Amino acid sequence: VGVDGYELANSDKEIIESLTNNRYIIAYTNEDIFGLGAEKPVIYLYSDEDMNVCVNTVKETTLTYPEIGDGWDVELKDNRMFVDGKEIRALYYEAWIPNVFDTSEGFVVHKEDAASFLEEKLAYMGLTELEIYDFIVYWLPIIHQNEYTLISFQNEVFAELYPLEISTKPDTELRIYMVIQGLDEPVDVKEQILPKGPERAGFTLVEW
Secondary structure (H helix, E strand, O other), rough: OEEEEEEHHHHHHHHHHHHHHHOOOOEOOOOOEEEEEEEEEEEEEEOOOOEEEEEEEEHHHHHHHHEOOOOOEEEEEEOOOOOOOEEEEOEEEEEEEEEOOOOOEEEOOOOOOOOHHHHHHHHOOOOOOHHHHHHHHHHHHHHOOOOEEEEOOOOHHHHHHEEEEOOOOOOOEEEOOOOEEEEEEOOOEEOOOOOOOOOOOEEEEEEE
């Protein structure tokens, strides 16, 4: 396997096979920089007052729904989201981002403990019960593919890597990004200290 004439070593091929088996793809650009897929970021918008807002990703996406075009034009009415007159639950996108995450701090979680772990940590970081439900329903089957999973939350790093453009600045903004690595056996890792979620007020953007 090679990209732009770059021949991968056997160890690189083993990494790729391992990651693709776990629904992740690791790739080399012609600068030999690792890249990872940002899988299923979703954005919720809330406002006590009806308003219209445009949300856009500064960097390129690989998939969006609804189609992003020049940005999502969202109508917020009765604390519900509408795009092109259709009610939606959230804005969805996927993207490629450089793999610059430091996972020396995190949590090693057995698959049978994953749901309760995520419920606790996501609530602490500020997600609501419905947002936590959406998160767990998507990620739990993936985490259950491995006996153990190294989980590290890289919220600030991801926010810097992948900023958003919002026509009206949110009064409250919460972006949660999880990096996971499947394990056959537990490993020693320093326990991560997580940020306490903000008190929500006014126009609020939440992303995971």
